Amino acid sequence: MSRNRIGAVFYIKIQVLLKIFIKLLNERFIHYKKFTTDDFVSDSCFVEWVNSSGNTKNDKFWQVFLEKYPEKSEEIEMAKAIVSHVEQKSISVDEIDQLWKKINSTLSFI
Numbered sequence: 001m002s003r004n005r006i007g008a009v010f011y012i013k014i015q016v017l018l019k020i021f022i023k024l025l026n027e028r029f030i031h032y033k034k035f036t037t038d039d040f041v042s043d044s045c046f047v048e049w050v051n052s053s054g055n056t057k058n059d060k061f062w063q064v065f066l067e068k069y070p071e072k073s074e075e076i077e078m079a080k081a082i083v084s085h086v087e088q089k090s091i092s093v094d095e096i097d098q099l100w101k102k103i104n105s106t107l108s109f110i
Helices: 003-033 037-042 044-051 056-068 070-088 093-108
Strands: none
Touching (some): 003 056, 037 070, 044 056, 056 070, 070 093
């Protein structure tokens, strides 16, 4: 097989893999697009991202997700605050009530 033919076959394989990757990424975006604040807080991948510092793979995914779906930014910020707070200390019942009131008032604007 000639070098040009090998290069062409390699290029085609790369293109196919790229299309598969983009399709999977879009499916993951669509999955998270339907999420509420509660869903984000309960999602292990989201919690891992919030708790990790400088994980560029996760950072990039969430950055692109927010660029694609900016309407989810409030829910994500709220979920990040909840996850961060839970990880730092236990939450009192009053604090949970205050967080839910804030969530509900934010959602009532949407």
